[in-house]
Amino acid sequence: MLRFEARPAPSRLATLLSPLIATLATVVAGVVLFAALGHAPLRALAAFFVQPLATRYGVGEWVLKASPLALIAVGLAAGYRANVWNIGAEGQLTVGAIAAGGLALAFDGTTSPLLLPAMFVAGAAGGMAWAAIPALLRTRFRASEILTSLMLVYIASLWLQLLVHGAWRDPEGFNFPQSKLFGAAALLPVIVPDTRVNAAVLLTLAVVAAAWVFMQRRHAGFEMRVAGLAPAAANYAGIPESQTVWRGMLIGGACAGLAGVGEIAGPIGQLMPSVSPGYGFTAIIVAFVGRLNPLGIVFASLLMSLLYLGGEAAQLTLALPSAVSGLFQGTLLFFLLAADVFIHYRLVRVRAVPAGAA
């Protein structure tokens, strides 16, 4: 008989191996799934994991999708490590895009090199403002930020739709609900030829590095980790809960807002009724798959991005239903959580013992 036994200390080896084991188990589950659907499993796996990266353009798309995921996830992770549960990054991204897009439209036609930096500032400020609402409600009225931040996602989305259907609709856009295309001064330069990879990727890398420094080397980051690991210790040391909530929400909001700017000033190039395919929600998964660690988040965002692209490729070449992509993501998360058990527990063989007393 096998039984789980608590390890005296968390296993470092299991911490490192757990994502690999989970990925392998997901692949095995995928083989079974594809075989059951009547597809050659190896061809399907190739469609998922190899085909999207077969071209230079494909690799560019991979990085382009991973970048906003990583950017949002490192911001969320700062809050999550402090038990601040910002679920509304999608809404903060949207408001960031609205703020930056408004600026781009207001200064349409300018050639000033300051427009793009100003858009990023506006985007970060917009994301922070949207995140400040749940922070205020939590610190003033003890309202759960999980609920309020999530509800604000839908409000932000409706504001964006109102704007692109109304005030900001392109007058020459044949009544399509979208804004004018942004001018050149409001668009990010492409940094790798023959791809759509733009300068936002550099910003993401800079933010990831800054997040690591903040959490590991800054006293403020230490205080947030303490608040997450032991709230009673934070109170004992005089780290105010409200300060932790504000920091966590604002960092998450700023990063999501920046990601929103990266989308509209990058691949999209204008405001549309939706400016994100759910990056703000997927980033929550990315943050946890990356163990709330900046470097881990970079890998997790690449993995999640590949699953998106693979899902699309599988739809195109194998005519698999789009639900398969979601199923794959869910399977991966499931195995990841299951593999995590081995970090704190190990399997031991126990001899059968006679039950009951004499």
Added chain:
Amino acid sequence: MKRAAAGADPAAPRLVLTGITKHYPAVVANDGIDLSVAPGEIHAVLGENGAGKSTLMKIIYGMVRPDAGRIAVDGVPVTIAGPAAARALGIGMVFQHFSLFETLTVADNIALALRAGVSRRALGRRIRDVSRQYGLPLDPARYVHTMTVGERQRVEIVRCLLQDPRLLIMDEPTSVLAPPAVAQLFATLRTLAAEGVSILYISHKLDEIRALCERATVLRAGRVTGECDPRRETVASLARMMIGRDLPHPRHAAATPGATVLAVDRLTLAAQDPFGVALDSVSLAVRAGEIVGIAGISGNGQRELVAAITGERTVPRADAVRIDTTPVGRLDADARRALGMAYVPEERIGRAAIPVMSLAENALLTAHRQGLVARGFIRRPAMRAFAQRVIAAFGVRAAGPDAVAESLSGGNLQKFIVGREMQQAPRVFVAAHPTWGVDVGAAAQIRQALVDLRDRGVAVLVTSDELDELFEISDCIAVMAGGRLSPPMPARETSAEAVGLLMAGPRTDAREAA
């Protein structure tokens, strides 16, 4: 009427343990332990923290399965599969930390532990009978959250007695009791023993063991290091068996107090939750170079008072708490530290220390003003050096500044925390139960450090359940009961009896009369 196991030999010892061994990853908790308890014997199990007492008791009560060794009850070899099996064998246990539902009545709590099939009225009658028989007054209809800790312990004991135990395990039962309640408990235990019930009494309070027990088994590092008749031993000789060397005594010269450093002025504070205690116009002054001890049964407002003094809880009237002459009532704990306060709380893990962080990071938690942070950046070498200084100065047994807090034993972690707070050159030092659950050697060291701190002119405030400790180190003692604080009494001019009477408080008297 006591049941006996089938095939029991009436002349056999009630319990015999032979060669009980239990390994945990990295430690041997019990190493070939032999123990024998006769019927009607009150047998002490003595040992420092981590000596293996708790593991041994859990093995007897069926909560832990030994790796090797034999257990015999009344001469019959048994395997105890779980607490239910232990109870079926007539083994009962009263835990140090109670397992009662606060929102239920006494009768409800007891009914939950018993097998179904007893009518509520019959149960109420039995509770009243048993509690009268053993001098443990208890009203079955009372809600547990309205009861004092001593009364709750009675519920636990009565719950055990209703199952007709023939062996009763008591784990540190007096840590929550006022002296009069301790005397009452001892009388109850002696009555039980006279009826043939065997009692295993676990404690580190040597005086009590000498007063109560006929035999004692001493454990050190998982092994039996001695067996004796504690009535024929001295506290010093018992301590030597327990820690393997002589117990140091704190040097304690008369105090020469200076100006008032910490003042609490008519502090009144509502309870934060239904089970908390409200503070009722508490006033207190601690002068430089003196130790003020606050005695009291736990749960009488000490926790609330300490939280208000240290800033874990802010108070609306800033003037109610002052450091020197600065009103600090509205400042958080960190702001009060900036004014010279240091504080050792009663909980080590999760409050004074973050279990999964290293000692160096745990030093940073409160000592960040000691040059460990520069312009917002953590200075890692300074942080490790500070932790290393604490480890060296207080003889903390740890692998080094990078050791994780939870890898330390309770006593060593407490030494680290006390050291971390003392190394910050405080002017006011607050310690809540500084030696709770700490072995006698470390406890003596911590008490000496508190006295040394006083001699350097620090104002020291200590709360403790243990009167002996307070009398040993305090210059003044005040008593907390029902959220009120008595006027301070010079420790040399008062007695344990006088303090004990105040600890019981008028409130408890009224209840017991009812």
